Amino acid sequence: MAHPMSVSFLGTSSGGGPTENRNCSSLICDFLGGNNNLWMVDCAEGTTRQFALQPHRQNASRLKMSQVSKLFVTHMHADHIMGITTFLRNILGAPRIDSPPPPSNAISHRRAPIIQIYGPSGLRSFLRQNLKMTFTRCENTYVVHELLCKDDPVIPCNPPVDEHDPMSGSDFKDWDVLHCSEVPGRDIRADNQGLWRDIAPDTHSRRATQIQIHASPILHRGKLMHITRAFVLLTLYPEPCIGYVFNEISYPKRKVVILGDTCDPSPIIPLCSNPRPSLLIHEATDSTISPETDDAGRLSKRQLPDVMKTTLARGHSTTSMAGEFAKLVNAQMLVLNHIGSRFPAPRINDNGQISFARRVLEDLERHATDAWDPPLGHRAIVALDFMRVQVPLPMRETNISTSNLVYSSTSVSAAGPSSVAISTLSLAQSSTVESDTLNSVSGNSRSVEVTGHGVQGVFKPTKPKRKIG
């Protein structure tokens, strides 16, 4: 039996947030069974506090900040990176009050980094500047590896400083000088295809080599945003965002594709085959809402052309675009992320609003599912904060065609799953979703409630093109 791989969402709002129930972008990949090998993708403001706010689940461990060993940054927008400084302050630790003064810039004096950070050009400078401007000093160290496109400027990894000047490392105008908690990283150049391959080989840990990590630029938006000419400017001034692909090297060879903000992720397609993505996490910032879902017209009055114009102008995707991309790369499971703040997340203990929020959420999923057109019973899932998704095993492993799938919302009990139930569900999608928020408001009508690590639970699919009155 393959070990479980999961993704937990710490923030699922677009930059229009944070909202009451959604923080901005951050998620945690647990691909190697914890043990200081949690990997984070993006770190919006408030991410550190999301660790503290995690709901207490019975029989489920909480994510620990201190176990994050890698951080992957998709792009330099505020709703994806403004939490890194506080996060680093917390995991790197404050210096002990009897610790010696900051070392000179001689690298040999520094400890091995406890977190590896990967991201676009500018990230190294961003962290140096924020740590220096806020006079932050830490006990441990970090390292930044920048993924550089052909024309990206190079921020020196380790520029020379005057070792005889004790202030040289703390002068906050020396942006290009290493921070006293930083060790020099690598500049990772794109290959001839414009892709970054095997960006995080780990020769020290046998476990880490179980996952090979690739990355690709995906189109978000231009540096200049004259939106009436958006399409011209997106071409003239591309501001690439990064999508990351996590490939399990050996059996069962699961593949997880996590995209940053994008209106066109097609450059990543070469990394999305052989095998196909087991799990695709795609942004879905905006969407039309069906009149049946919102008969008051609060959200449904916006028509497709207007929604498309705004979404594309800001460099984002609609739910349907996410579904179309899932279809293009033949994804086995699709989770919608980076949800616009106009779409309410279901709230606990608010009977007046739950019903509407639930209907809207299911409408978002339906739009994506319709465009995706997955096998019967599969459907897109809208991410919620604190939701945990199990990466499904490849369907071909079951040796049973999808026509054999059987679903039930009542015959399978999360409290006492039978072997029959387990086998049924492993056929259904080999995937599970858990979220305290979600479960609290949706009962068993939407999500799988997890009792094991990925194949037990209660599952009820959305019927294709079902209408909710």
Next chain:
Amino acid sequence: MAHPMSVSFLGTSSGGGPTENRNCSSLICDFLGGNNNLWMVDCAEGTTRQFALQPHRQNASRLKMSQVSKLFVTHMHADHIMGITTFLRNILGAPRIDSPPPPSNAISHRRAPIIQIYGPSGLRSFLRQNLKMTFTRCENTYVVHELLCKDDPVIPCNPPVDEHDPMSGSDFKDWDVLHCSEVPGRDIRADNQGLWRDIAPDTHSRRATQIQIHASPILHRGKLMHITRAFVLLTLYPEPCIGYVFNEISYPKRKVVILGDTCDPSPIIPLCSNPRPSLLIHEATDSTISPETDDAGRLSKRQLPDVMKTTLARGHSTTSMAGEFAKLVNAQMLVLNHIGSRFPAPRINDNGQISFARRVLEDLERHATDAWDPPLGHRAIVALDFMRVQVPLPMRETNISTSNLVYSSTSVSAAGPSSVAISTLSLAQSSTVESDTLNSVSGNSRSVEVTGHGVQGVFKPTKPKRKIG
């Protein structure tokens, strides 16, 4: 009757946080009755979300981000400023998708700022850099006024740029160039006493001139933190933090003193007299804990010399130091803020922990109260997130001596206060505290529950030097 003035706490944790129930530093002053005249002091990471997370109170309005017109920053540490970028993104608004391209640097093209930001040297550059590095562009504008000490470097307000180069404003390496959402501010120099007086005169609004705002450096810690020689270095490399004083110009002339992090706020004393502070908000990062409060020794095993050494080395105050300063400036009301993350905030619906957290909190208050030695029945209050404190009216206005005070925890009902109850309480302290979190866990034994704007409620004082077994 004087109009109500209040302070609401959005974040009360020291930099060791955020914790589950405390975000890091930020508070809101409502001194002019709302109406786009809310003033914020500090803006830690997560402050924007705290607005969304405010508890819903019956008959009480929620604070709105959009009503914040001034932001006062005490110092440049991460736990006080890392939320400003997200906060600005939210209140300044995203540009409309059909808005014209960013204007050239000609100031005449810019709108009047909707928020005035005051803070130390470096703040202007910090915001420019973060907004530029995160490619943030906004519909409205902000302005930064820096409070400069004699030797502080000057970051130019409005350095020249080449107006014929359309990229000059968006080149994210031009740190000294205005951000496209910034208008030039002022450099406010300290006077001969080293104080900044009347820093925010407002000639446009008749209402704003009701409050005169002064500021003073207070000692936090040195730029270099070789802590075994802390006291030497604090003197050699002072890193001033700022305390702000808000003076009501006319009757009843209330005065609110809000300190940033400090181990010695004495430079602000000249601003704390005539009249004395109606409300002093003082940091209290650490404290000893009485053995009677924590018989398991989890918090009480740390002895005074060790606590003092650590606290002073990091440039902070203990609860007793806060009380001593309240005594020194003869403060009428003392609220302890910036609480160390080791001291648990009371939680709702957690019967196992409430009792211990409550006892610890009352112990913190007792230590400060003992050092303060206020009139009978007055006591220090530990701030909690979402607590709202009414600024008391000067006691001399009551024309009744403190010996006339009568307290009761049972005879005065918040639900139906009688006129007798009201007059009793107005004598007690002319002040009220409200906090959903607090009320939920403390019943009527600790706080005043507000039904009006400052004089009704339930009040039970801590008896001096009372022991809790």
